[in-house]
Amino acid sequence: MPQLGKDLSLSAISAGFVAVLVGFASSVAIVFQAAQAAGADQAMMISWIGALGLGMGLTCIGFSWYYKAPVITAWSTPGAALLASSLLGVPIAEAIGAFMFCAALTILLGLSGGFDRLMRRIPPSIASAMLAGILVQFGLSIFTSLQTEPLLVISMLLSYLLARRWLPRYAIMLVLLAGLLCASWLNKLDISTVALSFSQPVFVWPQFNLGVLLGVGLPLFIVTMTSQNIPGIATLRASGYQHVPVSPILTGTGLTSLLLAPLGGFAFNLAAITAAICTGPESHTDSSKRYVAGLSAGIFYILAGLAGASVVALFMALPNALVASLAGLALLGTIGTSLSVALQESSERDAALLCFLITASGVSFFAIGAAFWGLMGGMLTLLFSKK
Structure with missing residues (x-):
């Protein structure tokens, strides 16, 4: 704890907050769509948000503290x-049963150590190219947003x-503040309908249907591994955190999913985009102190989960x-570093370069995202180019 007091910094805390803000605001609507497809009512949907916030918060805090690295987890x-x-x-x-089946597969993969061995074979250039390809769209979004909200983005x-x-360590926090002030001045920020509301857990006892396990649980496992965990570990490796092992994190996120699935925690995994906000130089100039951003993100995730519907309404406002623009500016440093290493x-x-272009293209085949195909394309090109 005395060391934590020395390592605390406003820039790392703000990086954790921005990561949570971007994570919730960018994809919480998709989680609601998934819950509605499963037939969840409003109370269940709020329970899903609560379970997801709690699971991400506890895993962020636990892994970041233990490994002294900004290990950021996310929902898939x-x-x-x-x-x-x-x-x-x-x-x-039966949907809950599929979530638990996916969690069990994740635990087995983590215990086997196979994923860790696979990631060690990927060169830093390919991992960095894949990361840059994932993040480049966020950099571009700054300027696509400029067309719709010029005054807000320019500010x-x-x-x-x-x-x-003049204040590089506090750049992202000041950008957020400027954005909120400008949005309020332009009457683009309406929080009048946001009211304080806490999450209430709704437990659903799982049922196991073989067709649903294979048709939903197995694809969920494959998509989470290829589209989330591979880019997630690549983010850590590209930022210099080679000492963080993959297998225990897979096992831990799998166990978290297994425990929280009946409440709506459908899948937890390593984050890539939000992780890059916390692992980059904007979080802290000293990489050994960026773990504070992981702890900060964990606390904000738990608070977001507890507040449930209120936080979702705030982010949607x-x-x-x-x-x-906030996400793009927060990721500029990481995009530049990744391209340099690549x-x-x-x-x-x-x-x-091929890995970067395939990943940036956003192509998807067999419900598997571009990050996986970019990685495969880069590795195959590397294999064929060897003399």
């Missing part, structure tokens, strides 16, 4: 998108440039341009 956004289309007509009890851009010049080795440059 691609998994939620998959559920929104595949749970139609499936009883919610945030100017705040970022000025803060980077924020202008899309504000959230998109293109550093001339012998691996073609493979890294």
Whole structure:
């Protein structure tokens, strides 16, 4: 605890807050769609948010404290998108059974150690190229948002440039403040309908249907591994956190999913986009002190989960341009570093570039996202280019 007091910084705390803000605001609507597809009523949907916030919060705090690294977890956004289309007509009890089946597969993979061995074989150039491909769309969103909300985005851009010049450690916090002030001045921020409301857990006893387990649980497991955990560990590796093992984290997130699935915690995994906010230099110039951002994110996740519907309503009240620009500006440093590492080795440059382009394209085949295909394309190119 004395060491934590020395390592605390406003920049790391704000990085954790921004990660939670971006995570909730960018994909909470997809989680609601998944819950509605499963037949959840309003009380159950709030329970889902509470369970997800609690699970992400506890795992962020536990892993970040233990490994002294910003280990950020998240719900599976691609998994939620998959559920929104595949749970139609499936009883919610059988959906919960599928979530638990996915969690059990995650635990088994973590205990086997196979995922850890696989990730060690991926060169830093390919991992960094994949990360840059994932994040580049967030950088571009700054300027696509400029078309719809020019005054808001310009104010945030100017705040970022000025803060980077004189107060670099507090740049993202000042950008958020500038965005909120400008949005309020432009009457784009209406929080009059937001009322304090706490989450109440709703337990659903699982039922196991073989067709649902194979048709929903197995695809959820595959999508979560390929579209979330692979980019998530690549984010940690690209930021220099080589000492963080994958297998215990997989096991831990799997156990968390297994315990919280009856309350709506459908899948927990390593984060990539929100993790990059906490692992980058904007969080702290000293990488050994960025674990505070992970602890901060965990606390804010728990608070968001407890507040449930209130927090969701607050995040939904924020202008899309504000959230998109904030995420893009928070990730600029990580995008630049990733591209630099990806293109550093001339012998691996073609493979890294191909990996970057495939990932950035957003292509998807067999319900598996672009990050996986970018990784495969980069590794195959590297294999064929070896003399």
